Amino acid sequence: MKLSSFYDGDRTVLSFEVFPPKKTSSVETVYNTIAELQSLKPDYISVTYGAGGSAVNNYTCDIASLIKNKYGIEAMAHLTCINSTKADVDRVLKELKENNIENILALRGDKNPDFEPKTDFIHANDLVAYIKAQGDFGVSVAGYPETHFEAPDGMTDIRNLKNKVECGAQSIVTQLFFNNAYFYRFRDRCDSAGIYVPISAGIMPVTNSKQIERMVSMCGASLPRKFVKMIQKYEDRPEALVDAGIAFAVDQIVDLVANGVDGIHIYTMNNPYIAKRITESIRGLL
Numbered sequence: 001m002k003l004s005s006f007y008d009g010d011r012t013v014l015s016f017e018v019f020p021p022k023k024t025s026s027v028e029t030v031y032n033t034i035a036e037l038q039s040l041k042p043d044y045i046s047v048t049y050g051a052g053g054s055a056v057n058n059y060t061c062d063i064a065s066l067i068k069n070k071y072g073i074e075a076m077a078h079l080t081c082i083n084s085t086k087a088d089v090d091r092v093l094k095e096l097k098e099n100n101i102e103n104i105l106a107l108r109g110d111k112n113p114d115f116e117p118k119t120d121f122i123h124a125n126d127l128v129a130y131i132k133a134q135g136d137f138g139v140s141v142a143g144y145p146e147t148h149f150e151a152p153d154g155m156t157d158i159r160n161l162k163n164k165v166e167c168g169a170q171s172i173v174t175q176l177f178f179n180n181a182y183f184y185r186f187r188d189r190c191d192s193a194g195i196y197v198p199i200s201a202g203i204m205p206v207t208n209s210k211q212i213e214r215m216v217s218m219c220g221a222s223l224p225r226k227f228v229k230m231i232q233k234y235e236d237r238p239e240a241l242v243d244a245g246i247a248f249a250v251d252q253i254v255d256l257v258a259n260g261v262d263g264i265h266i267y268t269m270n271n272p273y274i275a276k277r278i279t280e281s282i283r284g285l286l
Contacts (some may be wrong), residue, residue: 003137007198013263020059044074065099080109082119132168145186174269176204200263205249
């Protein structure tokens, strides 16, 4: 089933993201996470691509196949292209088809000093167009409420996003944000630019201070005063910070749903406990 079909009704779509284990960890840990997430009945679960965009020891397809073929939940496989040739992408697409995976999140991927970037795909829209030409996949792309850090300004970023949609993307999943005002501005800009595909808001429940530092350095998300005060108050009380982080995420989601968001995409960090707490708090709203 293509993910676009989930957005046909009036309800808010709920999805989760999981990631493959590090090379030092067993893939079984992710399998256990998925088994627990199944009971929460998400519309779909996305699986990130291997670190650095490398196809070597990449469990993305294996995990997506488990989600779809064992647990009966629609899966979306992330696919990056900055370190891939067309032959690399062809192999991944073939494997996805063989495992009945119909949906892909097409990304350029982050530059990695350990890999020399390939030149077959310069931007994500190149990958979107290539995937659409290779088979009947549903393709989603990333959106950036606070603007991609490489874009000179917000409107240029929106034009780049529109290019991805015009190449065949059918829905958008946003980068995480902690201030809903940025999402509403982003949605308005999309509407003004003629981008009318569904947009799922990416929500990251922050439950420890190290996680905050990592997320801010990776994606440049700004921290509202309310969020900063919460961290300062509870940073020395780990259990309290978990509760506060979940409450903050739930508060974001309640406001987003009330304002007509198409979907909520929760970055679970492979933590089913956090996902369960949030889902139980918002299920009646969706």
